Amino acid sequence: MTKSPKETLKDPVTGKPLPKGVWYRGPGQYQARRMVNGKRHRETFASASLARRWLQDVSAKAHVGQLEPPARKRNQITFGELFERFGRERMTERDADRMGHLPALLGSNIASLKIDKWTNGDVRDFRDAMLAAGLAKGTVVKRLNMIAAIIEYANSEWDTTILNHASAKRTKRPEGADRKRNRRLKDGEEDELLRAASQPDGVFKHYPDVVWLIRWSIEQGCRLGESLSLRWQDIDFRRQTISLARVKSDRHREELGPEIRPMTKGAQRVLMEKRATMEKVPDRKDIVFSVGERKIFSVLFGRMTRQAGIQDLTFHDLRHEATSRLARYLNPIELTRVTGHRDLKSLNRYYQPVPGDIADKTR
Incomplete structure (x- = not known):
């Protein structure tokens, strides 16, 4: 017997058939619908599993007479x-x-x-x-x-008609909020940073991977969350790429899967050196950089830089540093592929070249 079109619908993300009563409306949009006593109940969720769970909850409540009527106007x-x-x-x-x-x-x-x-x-x-x-x-x-x-x-x-008073066209933003941060490492600060991170009695004495993370960040320019989510299975030395399941924008993951980025030569050297110092070959599922919880790490990094006498430096500034260094060798489009910036406008916020570097490229 031929199946109906609805029975053959598949989730484009997983390739599996969609649960009965669930429709795919676009990336991250799964609408669940159920008619109960002549009234339509519907909600939209980020995944098919969440939509299915809601339908099960609706059915259970309807069975015992506890289902509330559809949302008011x-x-x-x-x-x-x-x-x-x-x-x-x-x-x-x-x-x-x-x-x-x-x-x-x-x-x-x-x-x-x-x-x-x-x-x-x-x-x-x-x-x-x-x-x-x-x-x-x-x-x-x-x-x-x-x-x-x-x-x-x-x-x-969701079929609302809300006046968007929060838009920039209707409500003025504070002046100076879009100020471009231009903090880069000064002469000697990279060595001082690595020295402070490796102190046996320092704030990161229990996390030797911090030194590797700093070096990696200066070479590759990943966001902190991206770096901390990396596992060895995400590193492909043969293809010279990294696979990032966790990126700033979930849209890429929902539509295309993990984001694949080129791995710089310097970043490859850092990881190979790190692996060479390990007592045994790491498991593919092991985390590459073990530095504790992200929020605590950020606090400790700030404390470490102050103790080292390095003023006004955040860990995110290392992404600025990497972007500006790589810009010496890569054109803007290539650079966005490495750093993961979505467009040239956002890339420009991180690009702080030394004027002499630009002058050297001219004829």
């Missing part, structure tokens, strides 16, 4: 409910440290507002309150942009 919900739904459907697969500014939005005054009752004044008050509380201008902008992005997504995918 969309314009009656609050921004808090909107933020929660976005987190549930779009960010469930993320680690806790990758939830961004969503928890802060859920705890803000904006969360209690009805989506059809807010004004530009509400957003301005939210902006000004954050600035008065001492938050960095960049943080304020990121939170405003996140609200704007959630509204844009809701209007596009």
